[in-house]
Amino acid sequence: MSDWQGRVAFISGGVSGLGLGIAQAFSDAGMRLALSYRNEDYRASASAWFAANGREEPLWIKLDVMDRAGWAAAADAVEAHFGEVHVLCNNAGVSVFGDTAEASHADYDWIMGVNFGGVVNGIVAFLPKLKAAQGKRHVVNIASMAAYLSGPQAGIYTASKFAVRGLTESLRYNLVPLGIGCTLVCPALIRTNAWDSAFRRPAEFASSGFGAVDKAQLEQFGSVFQAGMDPHEAGTKIVAGMSAGAGLVFTHPEFAEDFKAIYEDSLAALPDEVAPPERLEVERMRREANKAALAGKAITIDDLS
Structure with missing residues (x-):
């Protein structure tokens, strides 16, 4: 029997892409799930997977991760439905690219608000529930290899993931004494539709410095994601890391060259x-x-x- 059998987990953005892969892996491990979503079609597709595989229907919670009141209501709803909450997985995010030197306040507010603010909101809303629960508990924050590797087209995205990394690494020191595990996950290329975030930009953040979205160019970039790891495979690696008590999970092996360069450059800079x-x-x-x-x-x- 899995050491996660019967544990209750909340996953933000858990109905598509990596979030769904994590939900599937959590379900494989015997967890009971509450999943947040925004898109009804994605929710319906995720529901079909659980039904087809004979799994318990998750508790579906519609949530904008920038909505603090919505987070508080979600945490209360999960507790009311299941009795206790044991696992928080902050997964929801947006992948938006552009020249950082041209970025507007709206670009910063949206990307940082979702990718970092959403994690903060999840922690503030759900940690009291985890503290009040008994037994095996865990916080999982999904960052990215961008938390270590910078590039010229993803400056604000990279900043948001660096922030998630710093927060999670620090939070772990506070949670371990409470008996709560804490894991930073830094995936790389996953076979998802994460590349199309710019098509779903909210109206209140419309004043982008990146210019109009070039649909053909973005779709060409999106084709790269077909080479990515299967989300369910990545989710399984995340569960394995949680079970091992790992503070850090890298799902992809192809970055030894980058980390060697970071190590050497860092020592040389001292x-x-x-x-x-x-x-x-x-x-x-x-x-x-x-x-x-x-x-x-x-x-x-x-x-x-």
């Missing part, structure tokens, strides 16, 4: 000089506090001075 003893002591205390947190100690600011 000044070639000896740090004074008092600064070395501060960093020693920081490292020890981090280790203690992951070993189960609640860290306060007193542990850092």
Whole structure:
């Protein structure tokens, strides 16, 4: 029997793409599901998968992840329906590309609002439910390899994923002492329709500095996603990482060259000089506090001075 059998999980954007792949893998592991959605067709297609595979029907919750009141209502609805909530998976996001030097406030507000703000909203709404629940619990935040690898056409998207990475890595130190696991997931190319986010841009964020969407150009770019990993496969890897208590899950293996370059560039950027003893002591205390947190100690600011 899976160690997740009977656990209740909420997944934002869980009806298509990677979100559906995660939902399928969570269902494989015996979890009971609540899935947020916005598109009725995607919800219907996801529902058909659960029915065809003899799985329990998820609780469907229509949600805009930028809507804080909607998140609060969703958390209450999941608790009311299932009794306890054990797993939060912040998955919903938008993939929007363009020259960052031309970006408008609307570009920043939309992309950061969904990709980072949506994660924040999920944490604020659902963490009290997880804290109140018993047994095995977990927070999973879906970032991207863009949380490590920057590029010229995805500046705001990259910033949002760097932010999710930083938040999740820090949050883990706070959650482990509470008995709640916390995993950052950084997938790469997945066989999804994530590339078409620009077609679904809300009217209130219409003033883009990226210019009008070139449909043919974007569809050509979208063809690249057909080479991506199957979402269900990625979801299965995420469950395996959660079960192992991993703080970080990379679903794709093809980035050793990039990480080698990051490592070498980072070391080369450090000044070639000896740090004074008092600064070395501060960093020693920081490292020890981090280790203690992951070993189960609640860290306060007193542990850092």
